[in-house]
Amino acid sequence: MSKYKVFVMRHGEGAWTKENRFCSWVDQRLSEDGVKEALACGHLLKEAGYQLDVVFTSLLSRSIHTAWLLLEAMGQEWxxxxxxxxxxxxxxxxxxxxxxxxxxxxxxxxxxxxxRRSYDLTPPPIDESHPYFLEIYNDRRYSTCDVSKEFLPKSESLKDVLERLQPYWDGTIVPEIKRGKLVLISGHGNSCRALLKHLEGLSDADIVDVTLPTGTPILIELDENFRPTKPMQLLGDQKAIQAAIRKVEDQELL
Ligand SMILES: O=C(O)[C@H](O)COP(=O)(O)O
Structure with missing residues (x-):
């Protein structure tokens, strides 16, 4: 039987998705379509009658703006x-x-x-010669972290993402859910994949085939031991969701 519900969602489409560039820690904003997607998610959750208690985001604007727009559309800005x-x-x-x-x-x-999709392959690290190095590491937001700047990643596999995310999930998010709060996580394609791997118990091989569409809330129902009680549900028009997944998958095609 389900005891807890939690929403996990990838932010609305970012400006660089249109340019097909790896965005990652560069602080790009939402595209016009991304803004529409975030508002549509809020309307969907409102119509379904959900009342959120807390939203968790990354430090990147596209995830924060998605949360703001979603809450605004739900009339739950507070x-x-x-x-x-x-x-x-x-x-x-x-x-x-x-x-x-x-x-x-x-x-x-x-x-x-x-x-893009393997579990433990780490791309070559960023170094000071990279055009976005200073923009990322000189950004004031990264002096607010619970680790000092020199220990922030320079490149990550999905496994590394799960390793940095799991202590926060266990130590901060799970206690909120256990207190009966309805939590929504406005994350990114791969931070959400890492979390889903953990929650759904997906194998290293199975996570390779999981691609998340932008701006689609995923409902996860969990039992008292935080094990899923049913398959995760991507909420919204199922045909449109499948098309959005294919669009992300096809980004690497020539
Ligand atoms: O970092 C990015 O550009 C995207 O958010 C995720 O990219 P991916 O779908 O290539 O992993």
């Missing part, structure tokens, strides 16, 4: 929004800013798929 770097998108290292289709041309589609 709900606390808690931000943490531990929900940030996976750090794509030296791949940040590069175009996925161009990468496929140079390295092959299979290599790009491995970089």
């Amino acid at each position: 709900v606390p929004v808690v931000r943490t770097w531990r929900l940030n998108e996976r750090h794509y290292g030296a791949l940040i800013g590069l175009n996925r289709a161009e990468m496929a041309l140079n390295h092959g589609e299979e290599q790009v798929k491995q970089w």
